[in-house]
Amino acid sequence: MDSPFVAVARAADIPSGGFTKVDIAGRAFLVAHVGEDWYAVEDLCSHEDFPLSYGCLEGGRIKCSLHGSRFDLKSGRPLEEPADTPIATYRVALADGQVWLDPTAPTNRG
Template identity: 35%
Template sequence: MSSMTTTAEWIDIAAADAVPAGDVIGVETAGLDIALFNVDGTIHATDNRCTHGDGRLCDGFLEGHEIECPLHQGKFDVRSGKATYAPADKPIRSYPVKVKDGRIWLVK
């Protein structure tokens, strides 16, 4: 019986200081459209598109750990991607993130 090893592909997507405290930015890289959030000094990453109305989450309103879509006010938890407020009912993808040497890395 053989075992398969899966290696995560970490990609460098932004400077850590590019995401202001308590704010969100959008980054397009490696074929991904990512929203980066700085909540209490911790960086979180999700897909940048709302699953309800396809709004750009980086244009939304970040309050605590929730991002509100600018189109229809659906909300998501930026830590997990879970939809937390209607009309959003499907989660967004969240990504593992690490900050190393002043750069933000995520698993593609």
């Protein structure tokens, strides 16, 4: 896998229904595995900058453990209040048994 992708985890270490927190140059990301799909988002709730990795996965959604907002992992959109702003989503890929993340630019921000 070529730059700007960065290997962040062994795919076998994240079973479906699981996620992990990864750090790339001091920035925190959350990588989640749901069935055949993989997602990467910033590990930061858009409501009060709380780590989403403290929360739990509900299918293709991550639930913030502080006030309960859930975010769609594909679009980054909040599904209910109090959060009203999307979280950043990033490109993720599988190759050579590794999970790769492109941290350079969110896919859902213009």
